[in-house]
Amino acid sequence: MTLGRNKEKKVKNIFIIGTGLIGGSFALDIKALHPDCKVFGIDTTEAHLDEALALGIIDEKADFEALHKADVVIIAIPVDATLKVLPEVLDQVSDDAIVFDAGSTKEDICAVVKSHPKRRNYLAVHPIAGTEHSGPKAAIKDLYKNKTNIICEVEVTAFKLQEKALKLFSDLGMRIRYMNPKAHDKHIAYVSHLSHISAFMLGKTVIDKERNERDIFDMAGSGFASTVRLAKSSPAMWSPIFNQNKTNVIEALDEYINNLKHFKELMEAQDFNEVFNEMEKTNYIKEILKGIQ
Amino acid sequence: MTLGRNKEKKVKNIFIIGTGLIGGSFALDIKALHPDCKVFGIDTTEAHLDEALALGIIDEKADFEALHKADVVIIAIPVDATLKVLPEVLDQVSDDAIVFDAGSTKEDICAVVKSHPKRRNYLAVHPIAGTEHSGPKAAIKDLYKNKTNIICEVEVTAFKLQEKALKLFSDLGMRIRYMNPKAHDKHIAYVSHLSHISAFMLGKTVIDKERNERDIFDMAGSGFASTVRLAKSSPAMWSPIFNQNKTNVIEALDEYINNLKHFKELMEAQDFNEVFNEMEKTNYIKEILKGIQ
Numbered sequence: 001m002t003l004g005r006n007k008e009k010k011v012k013n014i015f016i017i018g019t020g021l022i023g024g025s026f027a028l029d030i031k032a033l034h035p036d037c038k039v040f041g042i043d044t045t046e047a048h049l050d051e052a053l054a055l056g057i058i059d060e061k062a063d064f065e066a067l068h069k070a071d072v073v074i075i076a077i078p079v080d081a082t083l084k085v086l087p088e089v090l091d092q093v094s095d096d097a098i099v100f101d102a103g104s105t106k107e108d109i110c111a112v113v114k115s116h117p118k119r120r121n122y123l124a125v126h127p128i129a130g131t132e133h134s135g136p137k138a139a140i141k142d143l144y145k146n147k148t149n150i151i152c153e154v155e156v157t158a159f160k161l162q163e164k165a166l167k168l169f170s171d172l173g174m175r176i177r178y179m180n181p182k183a184h185d186k187h188i189a190y191v192s193h194l195s196h197i198s199a200f201m202l203g204k205t206v207i208d209k210e211r212n213e214r215d216i217f218d219m220a221g222s223g224f225a226s227t228v229r230l231a232k233s234s235p236a237m238w239s240p241i242f243n244q245n246k247t248n249v250i251e252a253l254d255e256y257i258n259n260l261k262h263f264k265e266l267m268e269a270q271d272f273n274e275v276f277n278e279m280e281k282t283n284y285i286k287e288i289l290k291g292i293q
Numbered sequence: 294m295t296l297g298r299n300k301e302k303k304v305k306n307i308f309i310i311g312t313g314l315i316g317g318s319f320a321l322d323i324k325a326l327h328p329d330c331k332v333f334g335i336d337t338t339e340a341h342l343d344e345a346l347a348l349g350i351i352d353e354k355a356d357f358e359a360l361h362k363a364d365v366v367i368i369a370i371p372v373d374a375t376l377k378v379l380p381e382v383l384d385q386v387s388d389d390a391i392v393f394d395a396g397s398t399k400e401d402i403c404a405v406v407k408s409h410p411k412r413r414n415y416l417a418v419h420p421i422a423g424t425e426h427s428g429p430k431a432a433i434k435d436l437y438k439n440k441t442n443i444i445c446e447v448e449v450t451a452f453k454l455q456e457k458a459l460k461l462f463s464d465l466g467m468r469i470r471y472m473n474p475k476a477h478d479k480h481i482a483y484v485s486h487l488s489h490i491s492a493f494m495l496g497k498t499v500i501d502k503e504r505n506e507r508d509i510f511d512m513a514g515s516g517f518a519s520t521v522r523l524a525k526s527s528p529a530m531w532s533p534i535f536n537q538n539k540t541n542v543i544e545a546l547d548e549y550i551n552n553l554k555h556f557k558e559l560m561e562a563q564d565f566n567e568v569f570n571e572m573e574k575t576n577y578i579k580e581i582l583k584g585i586q
Contacts, residue, residue, distance in 0.1 A: 150512060197556060198553075205483065207578065219421060250560055250561065264546045277528075
């Protein structure tokens with residue numbers, strides 16, 4: 001490794017577009033890793049920028065005109081906005097800048113910049129990390145430590161810029177998985193998007209039923225809290241995800257509804273041996289969940 | 294308060310029927326509160342008794358013939374077994390013994406001992422506490438601290454025995470809520486039983502889809518883990534609960550399925566404004582979950 005290459009990897013000017021949970025958490029960790037770097041924040045919500053500044057998440061507010069000086073640009077906004085913003089960011093950045101997003105869908109986002117002249121500056125990224133909270137106040141240190149980071153279409157990103165991004169992800173403690181965007185969107189519909197709908201509709205069912213029974217929620221325990229937790233998530237973030245990944249999510253939702261109906265039919269038929277079997281087979285999830293943090 | 298009453302409340306011989314998570318956790322805390330007491334274990338699984346003994350959860354194995362010396366009997370077994378065991382326990386205990394169960398259903402259990410000559414020795418209890426684990430190894434200290442304990446038909450339990458049980462629950466750090474068995478079973482279908490089915494069927498949907506995709510579960514994050522956590526629960530415990538609370542659970546499941554279908558139809562109709570609204574309304578769950586541990 002030459003001195004020149006080391007120099008190229010130095011991270012100086014970081015731009016965070018979307019200063020909420022995901023972008024803000026990247027900023028906090030990168031600032032800890034690179035105390036000399038400067039973090040610029042771009043956000044459509046001025047109050048978020050003020051908050052991010054007050055919390056020390058960003059060092060300075062910025063706008064698109066300043067992007068030419070960026071070494072790293074992280075786009076962490078709703079996925080519908082990413083479709084519009086990503087090409088505009090690529091229009092502005094220098095040849096040495098690495099731009100990545102953190103969106104929960106990859107097919108449409110990769111498609112929108114497929115023929116962009118600066119496509120090589122972009123890396124399609126989905127860090128499997130987050131909480132049900134949102135906004136700058138939700139940003140936390142070490143959010144990405146030991147988490148999986150899915151990278152799509154790595155081969156069309158400039159090699160030196162890949163290297164810069166991978167070094168950063170490695171420093172953040174992430175493990176990397178490579179997938180194509182189509183496979184990513186299909187599988188993530190099952191292991192992430194479906195969980196959110198399941199939690200939202202569980203929350204809705206209970207709220208609708210119990211709205212006039214003020215004391216009932218005293219009966220809710222940690223099991224309910226865990227199962228419904230994702231129903232606290234931001235609709236502004238999740239509605240565009242369901243829209244972009246509609247075909248896969250509807251397929252997953254169909255299978256989920258069919259499984260619930262089948263379970264109900266077993267109960268109606270008084271077939272509790274089979275109810276038992278359904279649950280016992282699914283206990284296998286224990287093995288799968290081992291190691292998920 | 295007289296010396297006599299104080300003496301009556303002293304806890305000496307505790308019988309735990311079912312030495313798993315729920316019974317074992319009661320034993321651990323009661324032993325810490327009353328170092329002089331002796332905990333007897335009864336279990337149909339000999340290996341569980343050995344394990345409970347080795348873990349210091351119980352002091353001695355016992356059988357039903359020894360129940361006449363019990364001060365407190367805790368029944369923490371599957372709810373179908375409780376229907377059979379509870380009357381047999383009441384047949385054996387002395388007039389001064391308090392017997393309570395910890396089952397997740399209350400209507401059938403209260404009904405089965407309605408005319409039992411020792412009905413006054415029984416308190417119908419549902420502690421809203423637990424984890425997705427089971428067996429003696431799953432028993433933990435302080436499981437009941439700050440948790441809700443639902444008591445049904447308190448008025449038909451002998452006053453002095455109520456007092457003994459309530460003192461114990463208070464010492465364990467629990468808050469008490471009184472309900473009738475019918476209301477308990479109806480509401481618990483929504484805030485607990487439905488969550489379990491939702492989690493089990495989510496687990497099944499993902500396992501069925503991804504069984505041949507070994508690497509896919511690297512894509513699963515903490516959100517999935519949280520939503521599907523209850524699918525680790527014991528089928529031996531849960532199948533009888535769904536059976537006993539069938540009518541209420543089927544009603545809740547119907548409403549859940551209808552809500553999921555409606556969400557899917559909104560997606561199919563490309564009505565993402567309404568998808569957004571559905572989620573935003575459900576965000577109200579944040580307020581409800583405050584204070585649930």
